[in-house]
Amino acid sequence: MAVKIFIATDRLDSVLEKLSTKIDLWIPALLKDDKSGPTGFVPYEPGKAVAFDRQTTMSLKKVLLPQVETLLRFEYRKEPEGAINSTLAVEDRREARPTLVFGARPCDVRALTTLDRVFSNGPYVDPYYTERRKNTLFATLVCRQTDAKCFCSSVGGGPADMEGSHLRIVRTDDGYIVEALTKEAQSLLDNLGDAPDASREKQAAEIVEEVSRRRVGDLDTEGSAEAFRKRFEQTDYWVQMVSQCLSCGVCTYVCPTCYCFSITDEAENLKGERLRSWDSCMFYHYTLEASGHNPRPTKLERYRNRVGHKFSYIPERYEGLLGCCGCGRCIRSCPVSIDIRQVVGHLKENTNE
Amino acid sequence: MLETDRIQLHKLVEEALPELDMMIGWTESCDPLQTTPVFIRDAKLISKLTLGPFCSQNLAGYLVKPPALESVPKDAKPIGICVKGCDSRSLVALIQEKFISRDRVRIFGIPCRGTIDWRKVAQRVGLSDVKSATVEDDFLVIDASGTTHRIGLEDVLARKCLGCRYPNPIIQDVLVGQVATPRSSSLETTYRDVDALDNKPIEERLAFWQSELDRCIRCYACRNACPLCVCQDKCIAETREPRWLTQRVGLPEKFLFHFIHAMHLAGRCTGCGECERVCPMDIPVTLIKEKLNKIMEEMLGYSAGLDPDGVPPLLTFNPGETEI
Amino acid sequence: MNNNPYLPELATIQEIITETGNIRTLRITLNDKDRMERFTFRPGQVGQISVFGTGESTFVINSPPTRKDYLQFSVMKAGEVTSRIHQLNAGDQVGLRAPLGNGFGFDEMKGHDILFVGGGIGMAPLRTLLLYMIDNRADYGDITVIYGARSPKDMCYTYEFEEWRAGGVNLILTVDAEFPGWKERVGFVPTVLSEVAPSPNNRIAVVCGPPIMIKFVLFGLTELGFEDQQIITTLEKRMKCGIGICGRCNAGSKYVCLDGPVFSYDQIRAMGGEL
Numbered sequence: 001m002a003v004k005i006f007i008a009t010d011r012l013d014s015v016l017e018k019l020s021t022k023i024d025l026w027i028p029a030l031l032k033d034d035k036s037g038p039t040g041f042v043p044y045e046p047g048k049a050v051a052f053d054r055q056t057t058m059s060l061k062k063v064l065l066p067q068v069e070t071l072l073r074f075e076y077r078k079e080p081e082g083a084i085n086s087t088l089a090v091e092d093r094r095e096a097r098p099t100l101v102f103g104a105r106p107c108d109v110r111a112l113t114t115l116d117r118v119f120s121n122g123p124y125v126d127p128y129y130t131e132r133r134k135n136t137l138f139a140t141l142v143c144r145q146t147d148a149k150c151f152c153s154s155v156g157g158g159p160a161d162m163e164g165s166h167l168r169i170v171r172t173d174d175g176y177i178v179e180a181l182t183k184e185a186q187s188l189l190d191n192l193g194d195a196p197d198a199s200r201e202k203q204a205a206e207i208v209e210e211v212s213r214r215r216v217g218d219l220d221t222e223g224s225a226e227a228f229r230k231r232f233e234q235t236d237y238w239v240q241m242v243s244q245c246l247s248c249g250v251c252t253y254v255c256p257t258c259y260c261f262s263i264t265d266e267a268e269n270l271k272g273e274r275l276r277s278w279d280s281c282m283f284y285h286y287t288l289e290a291s292g293h294n295p296r297p298t299k300l301e302r303y304r305n306r307v308g309h310k311f312s313y314i315p316e317r318y319e320g321l322l323g324c325c326g327c328g329r330c331i332r333s334c335p336v337s338i339d340i341r342q343v344v345g346h347l348k349e350n351t352n353e
Numbered sequence: 354m355l356e357t358d359r360i361q362l363h364k365l366v367e368e369a370l371p372e373l374d375m376m377i378g379w380t381e382s383c384d385p386l387q388t389t390p391v392f393i394r395d396a397k398l399i400s401k402l403t404l405g406p407f408c409s410q411n412l413a414g415y416l417v418k419p420p421a422l423e424s425v426p427k428d429a430k431p432i433g434i435c436v437k438g439c440d441s442r443s444l445v446a447l448i449q450e451k452f453i454s455r456d457r458v459r460i461f462g463i464p465c466r467g468t469i470d471w472r473k474v475a476q477r478v479g480l481s482d483v484k485s486a487t488v489e490d491d492f493l494v495i496d497a498s499g500t501t502h503r504i505g506l507e508d509v510l511a512r513k514c515l516g517c518r519y520p521n522p523i524i525q526d527v528l529v530g531q532v533a534t535p536r537s538s539s540l541e542t543t544y545r546d547v548d549a550l551d552n553k554p555i556e557e558r559l560a561f562w563q564s565e566l567d568r569c570i571r572c573y574a575c576r577n578a579c580p581l582c583v584c585q586d587k588c589i590a591e592t593r594e595p596r597w598l599t600q601r602v603g604l605p606e607k608f609l610f611h612f613i614h615a616m617h618l619a620g621r622c623t624g625c626g627e628c629e630r631v632c633p634m635d636i637p638v639t640l641i642k643e644k645l646n647k648i649m650e651e652m653l654g655y656s657a658g659l660d661p662d663g664v665p666p667l668l669t670f671n672p673g674e675t676e677i
Numbered sequence: 678m679n680n681n682p683y684l685p686e687l688a689t690i691q692e693i694i695t696e697t698g699n700i701r702t703l704r705i706t707l708n709d710k711d712r713m714e715r716f717t718f719r720p721g722q723v724g725q726i727s728v729f730g731t732g733e734s735t736f737v738i739n740s741p742p743t744r745k746d747y748l749q750f751s752v753m754k755a756g757e758v759t760s761r762i763h764q765l766n767a768g769d770q771v772g773l774r775a776p777l778g779n780g781f782g783f784d785e786m787k788g789h790d791i792l793f794v795g796g797g798i799g800m801a802p803l804r805t806l807l808l809y810m811i812d813n814r815a816d817y818g819d820i821t822v823i824y825g826a827r828s829p830k831d832m833c834y835t836y837e838f839e840e841w842r843a844g845g846v847n848l849i850l851t852v853d854a855e856f857p858g859w860k861e862r863v864g865f866v867p868t869v870l871s872e873v874a875p876s877p878n879n880r881i882a883v884v885c886g887p888p889i890m891i892k893f894v895l896f897g898l899t900e901l902g903f904e905d906q907q908i909i910t911t912l913e914k915r916m917k918c919g920i921g922i923c924g925r926c927n928a929g930s931k932y933v934c935l936d937g938p939v940f941s942y943d944q945i946r947a948m949g950g951e952l
Contacts, residue, residue, distance in 0.1 A: 031568050031634065036475040038568065038634045053479075057633060058570070067570065067602050071683050074729040076770075088729065088770040092684045123935070124682045124920035147482045149383070232949055244390035244410075246418075247585075248574035250633050260924030263683075263917045266599045267730030274683075274729070277600035279917075279925070280572070284586040286925055287951075289915045290734075290756025293888070295928075295951035305927075305951070313930035335574050335631030336410055337382035337389035593732075593757050 005189050006196035008175040012050060015192050016102065020044045022188060023137075024099040026063050028056045041101065052103055052171065054145050055327065059256030060101055060108045064115065064132050065278075067253075071128065071263065072274040096131035100188065102139045103169065106161040107152045109138050111256035111325035113164065117318045118259060128276070137185055139167035139178060142211050149328030151217020151341060157326055160212040170204040177204040217326055219341045220348075221311060227347035228312035235300070241343045242303040244336040249280035251330035251338075257310070257323050260286075281305050303343075311344055355405045355488060358463075358530035362435075365461065365527050366399050369433055373459055376433035377415055379408040385486040385495075386471040390415065404435065404529065406488055409468040409511065411625045412436065413443035414580030417452045431457050437465035438533070439513065441522035442623035442658030443580040449661060450621075450668075452583060455524075462525025464533035467506065467514035469493065472635060474509050478502045513626035513639060516543035523659055544647045546640060562608075568634040569607040575628035575638050576614055581621050589613065615641040620649050620667040623658035682920050685727045685772025686712060691747050692767055696833040697826075699754045700798055701763055704740075704747040705771065718742055719780030720805040721911065721939045725919045726750060726762065727772030734758035735916045735934065737802040738775060741809035748775070751801040751833060777919045781806050781883070781909065781939050790818040792875045794894050796825050796866050796886025800833050802911045802938070803885055811844035821847040821875050825866035825890075828852050829859050849873055867893035870901075877902040884910045888952075895942065905943035912938050912945070912952065928952055 007015045019025055025044035028051045032038055039051040040058035074090045112133070119129035143152075143159040152158055162168055166185035170177045177196050180186040196204065231237050252258040262279035266272055279286055282302050288294045296302045310323030324340075331339050366376050375394045380401040382389035388408045391401060392415075412434055436444055441462060447453050474483070474495065481498040488494070493509055495502040507515075520533040537543045550558060573590065576582045589597045590610050597613070598606050614628075615638075622642040629639035649655050653666045687708045694702040703726075707713040720741055725733045734756070740749035754763045765771070783806060791810065795803045803822075810817045822841070826832040829852055842848050851862040851869045862869055866886065875882075882903055884894050891910060898908055914926035914933040921935030929950030931937065945952075 032565075034476070034635070036472060036479070068600055076729075088687055088772075090685065090687065090729070090772065092681050118922055124922065125680075126683075126922055127681050128683075148484075229949060239392075243392045244415075246414075246574065246577040246631070248577040248631070249570075249572035250574045250631075253570050253572045254633060261917070261922075262600060263733065263923070264593070264600050265730050265732045266601070272730045275600055276683075277602075279923075281924065283573075283591065285591050287915050289913070290759065295914065301951055308929075308950075309924070309927070313927060316930040331383065333633040335578055335627075337384055337387050339383045342383070 003186060003189070004177060004179040004195055004201075005193035006175055006177055006200055007193050011193070012176065013047065016044055016050070017046050018192060019100065019102070019188065020046075024097050026060070026099065026101045028052065028060075028103045031057070044102075050103060052141065055105055055107075055143075055150075055329070057329070057333065058254055059111065059327065059329065060104055061111065061115070061256050061259070063099065063101055064112070064129055064136060065119075065259060065261075068275055068277040069128060070273045071276050074267075074272055074274070076270040078270070094128055094131065096135045099132070099136045100139060101136065104138045104140045104165070105143050105327070106140055106157055106159060106163075106165070107143075107150070107325045107327040108256045109140050109164045110152070110157040110161060111327070114257045114314065114318075114321060114323050114325070115259050117321055137166040137188070138164065139169055139185075140165035141169045141171065142208055144171070144207070144211055146214070146216045147328070149331040149339075150326065151219050151328060152326035153215045154217040154219035154341075155221060155322050155324050155326040158212065159214050159216055160208055168208075170207050172200055172203050172207070175200075177201070217341070219326075219345055221322065221344065224344055224347055225312040225315045228308055231347050232304070232308070237346075238300045238304050241346070242300060242338060245282075245299045245303050245338060246335060247282050247284070247299040247302065248335065249282050250333045250335065251340075252280040252282055252306070253278060254329040254333045256327055256329070257325055262286075281309065303338075307340065307343055307347075311347075358404055359402070362402055362404055362461065362463075362529045363399050365529065366393075366402060366433065367396065369459060370396055370399065372430060373433040374430040376402075377412045378402040378433075378435040378461075379404065379410065379412075384471070385483050386469060386474055402435075404463050406467060406469045406493075406506065406510075407486070408435075408437070408463075409470075409630055411440045411443055411578075411580055411627045413440050413447060414578065414627075416444075416458065417447060417580065417583055418577070418585060431459045433459040433461060435461045435463055435529075436522055436525070437463050437468070438517065438519040438521050438523070439465070439623065439625040441524055442519060443625055444658075445523050445661050446581055446621055446623055446658040446665075449658075449663060449665060450583075455661060460522065460525045460527075462522030462528045464522070464528070464530055465514075465517075465520045466533050467510040467517070467520075467536070469506075469509050470511040470630070474504070477504055477509065511626060511630065512546065512637070513624060513629070516545060518543055519659075524661060540647070540650060544643060546637075547643045547647050550640065551644075563604060565636050566607045566611060567604055568636055569602075569611070570634060571602060571607070571610065572633065574631040574633065575611075578627040578631040579614075579618070580625065580627070581618060581623070582614065584617070611638060611641060614638075615645060618642055619645045620653075620655065620665045621657050622646055682774070683918070685725070685733075685774045688748075688771050688773040690765055690767050690769050690771060693765070696751060697831050700751055700833055701754075702739075702749060702751045702833070703762070703765070703771075704749050705773065706747050707773065708770075713745075716745070716748070716775075718776035720783055720809045721778070721780035721802060722776035723778045723919075723934075723938060724748065724750065724773050724775030725777065725916075726752075726758075727774070728758060728761045728765070729772060731761040732758045733772070733774070733917075733919075734762070735777075735919060737805065737911070737938070739801040739804045741805050741812060743809055743812035748773070751798060753798045774919060778934060778938050779936060783809060786881050787816045788818065788879075790875075790878075790880040791820045792880055792882040793820070793822040793824070794866060794870060794882060794884045794886070794898075795822070796890040797827070797831060798833065799886030799890070800824055801885075803883055804834060806883060807841065807846065811841065811846065814845050818879070819847065820845065821849065821873070823849045823851070823866060823869055823873060825851040825853070825869065825886075828854070828856050865893075866890050867897045870894060870897045874901060877904070877907060880907065882908045884908060905946060906941050908942035909939060910942065910945070912940060
């Protein structure tokens, strides 16, 4: 069984094509015909170029938590005979196929530890996420494209962090070295290529070594949960920090750890579906109650909740886990340049004021 | 020149602030290519105000979006606001529609030589780490990943700026800096992107919009950034009663949302381009509204946000109207 | 429950009682007789009722676990799902995900005197515990209920009041304003509370009603000498999943759907967050 293979840059597409016959394959790709345009994870198609040069605009969470999915199908069936006019049938059939995400980033994979805790580790288990998760493998890039908005090392990760990954991809001068990190991933590499030669192997090892030493970001999250609680009632702090927020859903939709969702029914005549769809705590309707009462009526309460959820509530609830993987997407995509590092970083300053 | 203007702005705001409830302007952000809006009540913060081609955000919406600054008591002091030419048109439209009264705002008009589109910068220097960005004459000088790039400003201006007819504020209380020269004086220049698309066969146009709108993630940034999308929390894109849209992310939902958004702006859109600027998926959504604006100009001779006393055509009814 | 916590069990509405102009009570049974037989829950736990095609909404199971002929839910017409529920008839099918949430600590309350303070539809979560206590009367001391509504027409469960009294409950009823034929008290619940002035000694107060009532009742109870941990209430939030995953019903790090809806006043103070 192959444990480590070399793929020359110009052979990548043919290797991916072969790989896609073994397993459902997702790759990071351009979503628009523009080399600097938005990117995201898409199911592999022959000829589709892999966008490996930077972190994707959209995270890979949609592979495990699609923006919309069907939870249930229901149907009222007319029964001409019988005591009641119609019977109701509800079914929750679902399918999770073996899947490989090729070209994930360490931050995105780390984000899954948060999602796993919420969806799979009880007290209730979400079977849709959990079954997909069990069937999905990650081939993760040793990340050499961090930018000024990345801060993975500040939240427990790092650019060479392979926790949760099944294969490691190292980009060398003339190709990629892909190494199986788990037993289950080994067979995927069979017949895909030869083992790297010594010089390439050496280069890869040096890259891993060098990237592992990098500290990306300097946000100090120690004590943030406590500091957040003290700041909670200080309206002035939130006015000062997030008055420019537009209350749109960009930060939550691009975020790999934001998982909050809505459930809505859609039906036509006697048949329909119950859908689960991404929701955003930035939206007014998210917490709007039928009575008209809204516990988080303005963007200030809503943004505060987002910070609280990630840096105080999740840690309190789930044994110190953070709800942030430091990918920096919310900073990069915010239309009004809100920097969550600033909001979190200042929590601790002069909290007694 | 920018530095002189900045100093002038600081001085003017310093003088005005005691009479203002607050001042809304721009300040530097963690991204050298983009500013962030800032709300100033404390005179100590005035020095943080900046202006120039990185000040892309239109601040007019903050006057009316919840929590609306307008909800402060009527006898409160006016709010100071920085506006570029296009932003001032939004302000005019909001005044026309009586969302704000003219005497509630103190307008710091800023002639604009165009704003920078970070995506165009990325196309040229890659999405590598931009450490600093400054403007020197007609060039943008960027230090990215240890390399200095010198790019012509014209090459990285936002699409809307290239056809701009109103770089100078339509209304203002004070003007900061020198009057700017319009880039366009004709409908042809202003609407060249609309025309280019219109000249394509209908199948191609449909395919274009299908492929563009397919990327929409329904984050509603375009809606929330639009100063004239005033329904905001009551938007029918999200209400269940009435239910116009499901939560599905198919093309029909995306089309419906964007065309509802556009139709609600017919005769109201001032072309500030915020909807397009804020789109995380780089969809040219302003183009839809530009088409409507072009129709408004050609059919009714009306351009939104130019006359505080004017009445938008779709807010009037003339039984003798022949064009409708 | 099966292994998909989102999958409701099918249930049939056996009976509908019109309580007030905008409140109806549903009595439902699970279609699976065996499941219905084995169904257990704690007083105060909730259920998600599905009207397929419209959606789900959360309601407390207001019948007690000691009476298992049906599961009872009272529904005030307010939003999309509740309006649809009000159109249903006996014999109609709904979905049910239950029991969810924590329920009341009825065991810890044993040996204590109990004070229930309810307003309007807020009597529903109290009813399940009240009936449970009536059915285990010897385990509890004095049981005093102060129940108020805007007018006699807005009062729920009026047809049971005699049964409650016969069960050894000191039932004090009040309406906001004089009403022809009304022979009980007149006045707001907090006012009546201070008139009745139940002793806080060895007593647990269980409060549920509109937010404004709760606010003033909490003042009143504190005034009477109740400690925060002696005061129990139930919280309401917009919910979707009902199982602590979807994220929206949090107050601080607690999820009302999973960690609640029952909280003591000191717990509420400790968790912070928006209510």
